Amino acid sequence: MPKLTDPACAPQDHLARQRVALVHQGAIERAAGIFRAMGDAPRLRLLTLLGQGESCVTEIAAAEGEDLSTISQRLRVLRNEGLVSRRRNGKHILYGLADQHVADLLFNALAHASEGRADLSRFASLNPTKE
Amino acid sequence: MPKLTDPACAPQDHLARQRVALVHQGAIERAAGIFRAMGDAPRLRLLTLLGQGESCVTEIAAAEGEDLSTISQRLRVLRNEGLVSRRRNGKHILYGLADQHVADLLFNALAHASEGRADLSRFASLNPTKE
Numbered sequence: 001m002p003k004l005t006d007p008a009c010a011p012q013d014h015l016a017r018q019r020v021a022l023v024h025q026g027a028i029e030r031a032a033g034i035f036r037a038m039g040d041a042p043r044l045r046l047l048t049l050l051g052q053g054e055s056c057v058t059e060i061a062a063a064e065g066e067d068l069s070t071i072s073q074r075l076r077v078l079r080n081e082g083l084v085s086r087r088r089n090g091k092h093i094l095y096g097l098a099d100q101h102v103a104d105l106l107f108n109a110l111a112h113a114s115e116g117r118a119d120l121s122r123f124a125s126l127n128p129t130k131e
Numbered sequence: 132m133p134k135l136t137d138p139a140c141a142p143q144d145h146l147a148r149q150r151v152a153l154v155h156q157g158a159i160e161r162a163a164g165i166f167r168a169m170g171d172a173p174r175l176r177l178l179t180l181l182g183q184g185e186s187c188v189t190e191i192a193a194a195e196g197e198d199l200s201t202i203s204q205r206l207r208v209l210r211n212e213g214l215v216s217r218r219r220n221g222k223h224i225l226y227g228l229a230d231q232h233v234a235d236l237l238f239n240a241l242a243h244a245s246e247g248r249a250d251l252s253r254f255a256s257l258n259p260t261k262e
């Protein structure tokens with residue numbers, strides 16, 4: 001297979017098709033913020049836990065063996081990007097994935113990262129079925 | 132609506148359900164790397180251009196009004212995370228989205244970021260239909 005070197009083509013070779021930005025720059029910036037929030041292994045691991053169902057911060061801290069304040073800080077970053085929901089249920093404050101888009105983002109990234117090596121079938125709420 | 136304050140629950144309140152890490156830490160780290168690569172507005176914008184179809188670096192640089200070296204550097208980061216494919220076609224070296232997982236990641240993040248404000252219907256190759 002020949003080595004891929006610097007392109008031998010010139011700008012005028014592409015006049016037949018034109019690439020234009022279809023997405024508003026504001027949406028790009030917001031989406032980049034979402035990806036940055038997910039681009040940290042401890043925060044991403046927290047999202048996969050929430051993908052199993054709503055949890056409260058006490059329960060997450062116990063499962064992870066971490067301080068409440070550490071978990072709260074991670075949840076705050078994720079909530080600021082709209083990735084995590086929060087609601088009260090009795091004495092618990094439950095956190096969960098914000099919506100199906102977030103579940104799909106997680107599922108697709110893990111599937112891409114795992115290349116078939118991980119069993120994702122147990123992620124009931126990460127199933128990428130559309131509403 | 133009552134203010135959500137610090138949790139009043141204790142670890143022993145959650146014994147009925149247990150959260151465990153279902154995803155291997157290696158997959159989490161790789162997925163976080165994918166999100167970090169996508170968590171930069173110029174690189175994300177480049178991915179949305181590739182979402183319209185394969186393009187060569189000359190063509191992208193012309194469309195974006197940027198240097199070839201700048202575009203090449205962004206493509207390199209994205210290729211290192213397995214997000215972008217590369218193949219030769221005659222005198223062109225064509226870059227594209229690596230697979231449907233990447234297209235789905237883009238589509239879901241932009242949909243989540245846009246909240247219905249962007250018209251994503253023109254992204255033929257970003258349609259989240261599964262194979």
